[in-house]
Amino acid sequence: MSKAKKIFTMEELIDIVEDKLDEYMVVQQPEDLFKSMRYTVLLPGKRLRPVMCLETCRMLKGDIEKALPTACAIEMLHAQTLIHDDLPCMDNDDFRRGKISNHRMFGEAVAVLAGDALLTFAPQIILKNSEALSDECKLKLLNEYHNYAGAYGVIAGQVIDIQSEKGEIKDNKNEILRYIHLHKTADLFKLSIRSGAIIAGADDEKMAILTEFAEKLGLAFQIADDVLDETSTFEALGKTPGKDKYAGKLTYVSLFGIDNAKCKLTCLFKECYDIMNTHEFNSQIFIDIIEGIKKRVKL
């Protein structure tokens, strides 16, 4: 049965993604390496990024079956960033999504290598499972992947984030915080949404609008995360709360306070809805994502 035209609920898309991830992350040799990769990819999660990829594709009348390998690859990339972020030399976190973090489970060496392996495994998933896409489309997707995953994307954000934790950032804190949020968080949102749009064959104008939308949603997501780090519990977060504050980390809340953070969130969500309305992006799922975040931070 083709999934091309059907409109799925968030829960249905999550199920589709999780089934496929389970299939892709089958344990091969070397066993410890694949077990470690599989462990973090399959940790319980909201699968926000692959869902956004699939939903964008559907919204633009694309076939979500064709987007499924890429959506899963982006979730693998996301898992890679979590594994390396949690390492003792980075955030040194023992928990992730309510479970023991990768390096605590498999040891630091295997965790570093599992992250490395996911970085190359993810584009292989796109390359090996996208027979339905043209060579040009595959190359575009790989270009997006490497651009947002690498030194111009997520990793740029992570480096500056670490420097901010060490108290190395003294000036232009506002600007630098925006840089961290843009790269560390919004870039994966952009990758997800842009990849879905590429597979659906979106034109440059649509790509530009969707990129702006992804950026605002990503920034909002990170500010919400900063708020939750201060106000939430271990049970609700699945990781140790209050760590940012304790680490003296540069966050939206540490810089502007909770009230201003919530105000900024309201603003960003309004802008997201404005874009959706102006450009007739009919998506219950993006509404659910936005309302879900609002609910979590009690907006």
Place this chain on the structure above:
Amino acid sequence: MSKAKKIFTMEELIDIVEDKLDEYMVVQQPEDLFKSMRYTVLLPGKRLRPVMCLETCRMLKGDIEKALPTACAIEMLHAQTLIHDDLPCMDNDDFRRGKISNHRMFGEAVAVLAGDALLTFAPQIILKNSEALSDECKLKLLNEYHNYAGAYGVIAGQVIDIQSEKGEIKDNKNEILRYIHLHKTADLFKLSIRSGAIIAGADDEKMAILTEFAEKLGLAFQIADDVLDETSTFEALGKTPGKDKYAGKLTYVSLFGIDNAKCKLTCLFKECYDIMNTHEFNSQIFIDIIEGIKKRVKL
């Protein structure tokens, strides 16, 4: 001036590669990240892998200009493996190629991220600088890259190597040593030689022969490395010698002794020359590489 038809010496090819690496590794933002990436990529080295890529391309009548971005990308990947291998949770080495290792110079967090960044930067170099190659050829190259760089390639070897260091390997030591050498070392030789062949448009038969040749040369190179670790000095190696022995690591020498290692080397080099002669691979550079290794281990 086109470099397509000219036969270069090893030194000339090294210069071409180093000039291009210098150009590709220009420091961008975030500065610390790019400085760290650049540092290890530009450490003094023999540039064996990119040279093999270019020379294979030339040997098969391909245009080495077209292979240069890929050759450089492979050197970046090699640098990535060095950065992560040297980390405290891996081999914990303070020196590399006679200089301070990356994490000692830039800190562990930046070193982990610089490695990650190189893993995605390298394929971007191929994607962005290969206008002269067809889409199909680019996809083939990326497929090779991700295959040999990842969980089926170098990383597989590294995981088992680390387990062997921890004394976790009790049985089938011979088989496991071969697995480590095949993946940790020979896979990058295969990637280099196969990529040069792909760019030159080699057929399946040639690819198979060259893959066999790359495997034998890679195995020989690693066994020579094992011998040198026991017999050489810091000055000659550029890294701490005797570490393998001290770490109780599984090496060809620890398993079979120096004499058998040298005997195996003689054998492998003979097989390399046999392949070259049978299939009329006319390459002074591959001869220079083999003779260079023989000289270093006093064969």
